[in-house]
Amino acid sequence: MVFFMKIGVIAIQGAVSEHVDALRRALKERGADAEVVAIKHKGVVPECGGIVIPGGESTTLCRLLAREGIAEEIKDAAARGVPILGTCAGLIVIAKEGDEQVEKTSQELLGIMDTKVNRNAFGRQRDSFEAELEVEILGSPFTGVFIRAPGIVNCGPGVRVLSRLDDLIIAAEQGNVLALAFHPELTDDLRIHQYFLDKVFNC
Amino acid sequence: MDFEKLRHGTELIKRGFARMQKGGVIMDVTTPEQARIAEEAGAVAVMALQAVPADIRKAGGVARMADPEIVQQIIDTVTIPVMAKARIGHFVEAEILEALGVDMVDESEVLTPADPYFHIDKTQFTVPFVCGARNLGEALRRINEGAAMIRTKGEAGTGDVSQAVKHMKQIQGEIRALAGKTKEELIMVSRDIEAPIELVVETSKMQRLPVVNFAAGGVATPADAALMMRLGADGVFVGSGIFKAENPEKMARAVVEAVNNFDNPAKLAEISKGVGAGMKGISASMIPVEEALQERGW
Numbered sequence: 001m002v003f004f005m006k007i008g009v010i011a012i013q014g015a016v017s018e019h020v021d022a023l024r025r026a027l028k029e030r031g032a033d034a035e036v037v038a039i040k041h042k043g044v045v046p047e048c049g050g051i052v053i054p055g056g057e058s059t060t061l062c063r064l065l066a067r068e069g070i071a072e073e074i075k076d077a078a079a080r081g082v083p084i085l086g087t088c089a090g091l092i093v094i095a096k097e098g099d100e101q102v103e104k105t106s107q108e109l110l111g112i113m114d115t116k117v118n119r120n121a122f123g124r125q126r127d128s129f130e131a132e133l134e135v136e137i138l139g140s141p142f143t144g145v146f147i148r149a150p151g152i153v154n155c156g157p158g159v160r161v162l163s164r165l166d167d168l169i170i171a172a173e174q175g176n177v178l179a180l181a182f183h184p185e186l187t188d189d190l191r192i193h194q195y196f197l198d199k200v201f202n203c
Numbered sequence: 204m205d206f207e208k209l210r211h212g213t214e215l216i217k218r219g220f221a222r223m224q225k226g227g228v229i230m231d232v233t234t235p236e237q238a239r240i241a242e243e244a245g246a247v248a249v250m251a252l253q254a255v256p257a258d259i260r261k262a263g264g265v266a267r268m269a270d271p272e273i274v275q276q277i278i279d280t281v282t283i284p285v286m287a288k289a290r291i292g293h294f295v296e297a298e299i300l301e302a303l304g305v306d307m308v309d310e311s312e313v314l315t316p317a318d319p320y321f322h323i324d325k326t327q328f329t330v331p332f333v334c335g336a337r338n339l340g341e342a343l344r345r346i347n348e349g350a351a352m353i354r355t356k357g358e359a360g361t362g363d364v365s366q367a368v369k370h371m372k373q374i375q376g377e378i379r380a381l382a383g384k385t386k387e388e389l390i391m392v393s394r395d396i397e398a399p400i401e402l403v404v405e406t407s408k409m410q411r412l413p414v415v416n417f418a419a420g421g422v423a424t425p426a427d428a429a430l431m432m433r434l435g436a437d438g439v440f441v442g443s444g445i446f447k448a449e450n451p452e453k454m455a456r457a458v459v460e461a462v463n464n465f466d467n468p469a470k471l472a473e474i475s476k477g478v479g480a481g482m483k484g485i486s487a488s489m490i491p492v493e494e495a496l497q498e499r500g501w
Binding site: 101147 | 211216329460
């Protein structure tokens with residue numbers, strides 16, 4: 001029996017095609033064979049060996065993930081050890097706890113990472129920026145694209161901090177779950193997607 | 204943090220913001236309460252306005268940027284991005300909106316143009332801009348001026364989707380026609396549509412606009428929104444369609460769900476049930492050319 005890997009990008013809203021393209025390029029680069037699928041509805045997440053929750057608007061994403069019944073499926077997958085990558089809004093969606101901005105819109109966070117997040121830690125769009133980052137898992141700087149970016153303000157003992165900017169955590173991992181405050185899918189640098197795929201193919 | 208090393212307002216940052224809106228619905232709102240309803244329904248952003256286009260059309264006179272007080276209140280109310288409209292060419296209105304903290308400026312034909320010849324030089328701003336277009340030439344001229352996002356003009360405030368359909372098909376058709384053309388043929392297209400050759404070549408290669416392209420101008424029902432997505436829109440602006448509907452809460456939620464299920468007719472049928480009457484509207488063909496908002500801009 002041929003085992004065929006499926007990797008899902010949650011396609012409710014946001015930078016979906018960018019992640020799909022980045023994953024396909026990263027797979028090609030490493031000579032691996034897997035199908036990358038955009039997930040809009042219930043029923044696909046359980047078949048996937050890796051899940052990406054892209055950037056977009058977290059308030060919107062959380063609402064629709066719950067409405068479509070995908071939220072529970074992602075929680076189950078995370079519990080089974082399936083690698084999960086959350087970027088920007090995705091970092092908020094997978095967190096355990098939000099700030100008052102998140103609380104006031106009564107979003108249901110997935111709580112699969114032991115983190116407390118600040119929704120727009122880096123301000124509004126006029127404050128958005130690019131910067132060269134030191135990320136622990138990478139040997140050389142990575143261009144971080146921060147768009148109305150969130151940050152992790154606090155995390156539990158099981159969380160490994162991978163990068164900080166000022167006093168905010170902007171990249172972290174907890175076992176199979178990886179969270180980034182920035183957008184690797186908006187650059188041509190595939191190293192973070194490769195790191196995620198390492199997790200996918202080793203589990 | 205070494206703030207010297209942070210690069211703000213780059214093309215990547217501006218276009219990236221627009222990309223985060225993809226697959227979403229952006230709703231016109233005139234009060235903080237409406238903004239809250241839009242956010243609750245799942246809008247990805249709100250457009251803060253003094254009056255929705257249907258009322259602007261009815262009121263006549265000169266339509267200008269919204270009262271900064273209202274824009275500020277809306278910014279303070281919601282967690283999602285807040286956009287606002289500036290008049291075509293009115294770079295000071297745009298600067299004021301940027302200073303308020305607006306996340307994107309719509310240089311919009313819905314307001315009365317402030318400059319009969321020139322659009323705003325959008326490259327001079329940190330805040331990204333969205334602009335309307337009816338055809339590929341207009342779209343690429345706006346991108347060349349620095350627009351990070353394009354939307355069809357449609358005919359705002361009518362509740363008649365026909366003009367948005369026309370403009371979306373026009374742009375898509377012109378892009379398809381670029382495929383397979385030689386460099387010299389593309390140069391000829393560039394002259395004909397009055398758009399820079401670099402952008403014509405890039406569009407030909409990508410077979411889509413180099414920035415996100417939303418539908419706008421007459422979207423009034425969940426089915427309208429799904430139609431625009433089927434035609435290849437990256438997302439949808441709904442102006443008067445939400446708060447001129449019989450039941451704005453239901454309509455807002457239904458439009459969001461329709462965009463997420465645009466390719467599933469059975470689901471769309473469910474979504475469209477019991478949302479109440481859409482805005483009354485007016486057929487775009489009844490509007491004399493001199494009163495058509497889409498004629499504004501060059």
